[in-house]
Amino acid sequence: PADTRDAARVRSAPAPLTDVARLCVCDLLVAQCDVNCCCDPDCSAEDFSLFTSCSVPVVTGDSQLCNQKAAVYSLDVEANPPERIFKLIDQVNPSIFCIHATNYKQALYLKSPEIPTPENFDRLLEKFGGASFRAEPDSWDLDTDAQNPPEANETSRYEYGVPVQTEDAFLRLPSPVVTSWCSDANPAGFLVNQATKCIRSVSVEKCDSIQALSMLFYINSSILASVFQVDITVQSIVVQSLDGMRTLLSSSDVLRLPMVLDDLCINAVLGVNYHITHTDTGEIIEAAAAFVLGAISKEELSIEQSFEISFTQANTQPVPLSGNPGYVVGLPVRAGFQPQGYPSPAAFLSNKHSQLTILQSTSTQDCLAAQGARAPVLFGYNMISGCKLRITAAMKCQPLAQTLLDVLKGQSFPEYVASFGNSQAQDVLDWVPITQLHISEQMVSHTLQSPCQIPVSLGIEVKWTKYGSLVNPQARIVNVTATITTTTLKQLPSGRERIIPITSSVVFTDISSPAEPSYKAWPTINIKLPFDFFYPFV
Amino acid sequence: NNSSQLSSLPLQILLYINGIYYIFYFLATLAMIIYKSQVFSYPDDLLAPDLAVLFLMGILEVPRLYLGFKGNLTEAEAPLGLSLGLTVGSVVLCVYLLLWQTYVLWADVLLNAVLLSTYGLESGLKITAIAAFVS
Numbered sequence: 001p002a003d004t005r006d007a008a009r010v011r012s013a014p015a016p017l018t019d020v021a022r023l024c025v026c027d028l029l030v031a032q033c034d035v036n037c038c039c040d041p042d043c044s045a046e047d048f049s050l051f052t053s054c055s056v057p058v059v060t061g062d063s064q065l066c067n068q069k070a071a072v073y074s075l076d077v078e079a080n081p082p083e084r085i086f087k088l089i090d091q092v093n094p095s096i097f098c099i100h101a102t103n104y105k106q107a108l109y110l111k112s113p114e115i116p117t118p119e120n121f122d123r124l125l126e127k128f129g130g131a132s133f134r135a136e137p138d139s140w141d142l143d144t145d146a147q148n149p150p151e152a153n154e155t156s157r158y159e160y161g162v163p164v165q166t167e168d169a170f171l172r173l174p175s176p177v178v179t180s181w182c183s184d185a186n187p188a189g190f191l192v193n194q195a196t197k198c199i200r201s202v203s204v205e206k207c208d209s210i211q212a213l214s215m216l217f218y219i220n221s222s223i224l225a226s227v228f229q230v231d232i233t234v235q236s237i238v239v240q241s242l243d244g245m246r247t248l249l250s251s252s253d254v255l256r257l258p259m260v261l262d263d264l265c266i267n268a269v270l271g272v273n274y275h276i277t278h279t280d281t282g283e284i285i286e287a288a289a290a291f292v293l294g295a296i297s298k299e300e301l302s303i304e305q306s307f308e309i310s311f312t313q314a315n316t317q318p319v320p321l322s323g324n325p326g327y328v329v330g331l332p333v334r335a336g337f338q339p340q341g342y343p344s345p346a347a348f349l350s351n352k353h354s355q356l357t358i359l360q361s362t363s364t365q366d367c368l369a370a371q372g373a374r375a376p377v378l379f380g381y382n383m384i385s386g387c388k389l390r391i392t393a394a395m396k397c398q399p400l401a402q403t404l405l406d407v408l409k410g411q412s413f414p415e416y417v418a419s420f421g422n423s424q425a426q427d428v429l430d431w432v433p434i435t436q437l438h439i440s441e442q443m444v445s446h447t448l449q450s451p452c453q454i455p456v457s458l459g460i461e462v463k464w465t466k467y468g469s470l471v472n473p474q475a476r477i478v479n480v481t482a483t484i485t486t487t488t489l490k491q492l493p494s495g496r497e498r499i500i501p502i503t504s505s506v507v508f509t510d511i512s513s514p515a516e517p518s519y520k521a522w523p524t525i526n527i528k529l530p531f532d533f534f535y536p537f538v
Numbered sequence: 539n540n541s542s543q544l545s546s547l548p549l550q551i552l553l554y555i556n557g558i559y560y561i562f563y564f565l566a567t568l569a570m571i572i573y574k575s576q577v578f579s580y581p582d583d584l585l586a587p588d589l590a591v592l593f594l595m596g597i598l599e600v601p602r603l604y605l606g607f608k609g610n611l612t613e614a615e616a617p618l619g620l621s622l623g624l625t626v627g628s629v630v631l632c633v634y635l636l637l638w639q640t641y642v643l644w645a646d647v648l649l650n651a652v653l654l655s656t657y658g659l660e661s662g663l664k665i666t667a668i669a670a671f672v673s
Contacts, residue, residue, distance in 0.1 A: 066644050101642040107579055
């Protein structure tokens with residue numbers, strides 16, 4: 001049939017144009033005359049008479065040939081009207097190393113690209129079908145042989161952002177570069193907590209040969225740290241089934257490598273979570289990886305892998321810092337309690353949940369219905385929130401006052417606030433006590449009975465200052481005052497009800513004094529004559 | 539030619555000059571092949587035959603010249619005949635380098651033309667010498 005005959009015909013790219021008389025570099029517009037292009041065949045004699053010069057005066061082949069034809073174009077401005085002169089001359093290269101002849105046809109021309117045919121399509125697709133034509137950078141591993149191995153005292157201490165070194169190159173955290181495809185060349189930086197997701201192209205047939213799908217790829221090289229090498233242990237393995245259900249495996253010491261089973265590729269790595277433990281001097285002492293393994297079906301051509309790395313200091317509970325050392329705007333204000341035994345200097349109780357919080361407004365706006373919805377106080381963000389309290393005649397004052405106090409202050413209102421974003425619980429002096437003030441809205445009336453006061457608003461004022469160098473000032477909390485404003489609850493006649501707004505607010509005030517740059521004292525010239533300078537006379 | 543001496547003096551001179559010229563020719567051609575491989579596109583599967591031909595010619599030249607000297611000086615026709623046979627091989631290789639090399643530079647043409655003419659003249663003189671020795 002016709003299509004097989006077509007397929008059998010050899011397809012080739014158009015032959016290179018070598019006739020210099022027909023070659024024209026400045027002929028860019030099709031069927032139109034290009035300005036000042038003397039070799040353009042679309043130009044007529046009238047067009048040539050309007051040209052000022054020839055943009056392409058000579059068209060030749062390779063100048064290294066000994067003897068070749070050259071087409072010379074010029075404008076004869078003397079004639080009226082100006083006309084184009086076309087000459088075909090023999091150009092001679094006088095050099096003794098000119099090419100007299102060549103038996104290699106492609107020597108002087110650009111290589112014609114291979115035209116895809118049904119026969120060579122698969123081969124061309126394999127070679128050129130990827131995002132880039134270069135193979136995976138295996139030179140990654142070869143580079144470290146050329147480098148001098150790092151000195152022991154250099155690897156012992158890592159600094160923030162320095163790539164974590166392993167036996168071969170760096171600890172890899174595959175991440176998307178430009179496109180969403182995974183690049184294995186992203187090193188993990190020390191103390192830089194990262195989480196990345198990227199897409200990797202897979203095929204079920206070659207799944208046991210794709211390195212990045214196997215657990216070994218992520219744990220086989222050990223991390224260089226001080227004198228020892230820290231092996232990456234497998235912390236846990238979670239197996240994800242095709243429908244997304246995850247199961248934690250009980251034994252995580254068996255290495256599960258990808259293999260093909262019934263048109264599926266099982267034990268393929270879908271996610272890795274590195275946990276690196278370090279000391280406070282920057283030495284890595286432990287490394288663990290938690291894997292999520294999954295199955296790839298035959299139809300899937302790509303899977304999404306997610307990677308995460310987190311750094312924890314040894315012997316500490318990971319407490320998220322709100323700044324280092326000064327508070328960062330937008331991070332929660334850290335607070336804590338003084339455990340029993342004050343004034344003996346004891347550590348503060350501060351955990352992830354001990355934050356300064358205020359009431360969070362809800363859609364119902366009913367104070368008594370809004371149970372426990374609180375928002376953390378973020379440094380630098382002034383907040384105001386509130387709710388409406390419906391008072392009926394039947395309500396008793398004392399319980400109501402207590403309930404409102406709970407609504408305003410929350411279940412565990414902290415006693416101390418961290419002065420710096422990274423204040424450690426052990427450093428007692430880095431914590432600022434919360435001053436509690438009580439303002440009564442109304443003066444005590446002249447009635448004899450003590451009126452019942454209910455709190456109607458809580459205002460937290462946080463005074464902070466800029467601390468440290470002029471160039472890089474750090475925010476430091478100096479004073480925290482919590483003011484409760486109370487008002488008298490007037491007894492309502494039965495059947496009536498009243499709605500009172502309850503508000504709580506947080507205000508951050510900058511009390512930093514204007515910075516005064518201080519300069520070094522001018523050096524003084526210290527001239528003192530020796531004691532016995534005028535010896536014979538004094 | 540003196541009646542007592544059958545050895546050909548012109549042949550001797552020519553063989554001597556040929557030896558010196560060949561050393562220059564070999565080095566120059568090798569240098570030019572290296573130059574061509576750097577400046578032009580010279581794939582390995584075309585570079586190998588050119589280098590092989592050059593080295594083969596160099597290997598042939600040594601016995602060829604030796605046999606020529608020996609044959610001429612000892613007035614023996616056998617070595618001279620063998621040398622003539624080797625000359626035929628050298629001529630073929632020289633023609634290859636002149637016409638069928640990957641890149642034939644103008645300097646290549648000059649060098650090979652001179653060598654070919656030397657071979658031609660030498661062959662003529664050798665035939666004359668053999669005829670003189672045989673008779």
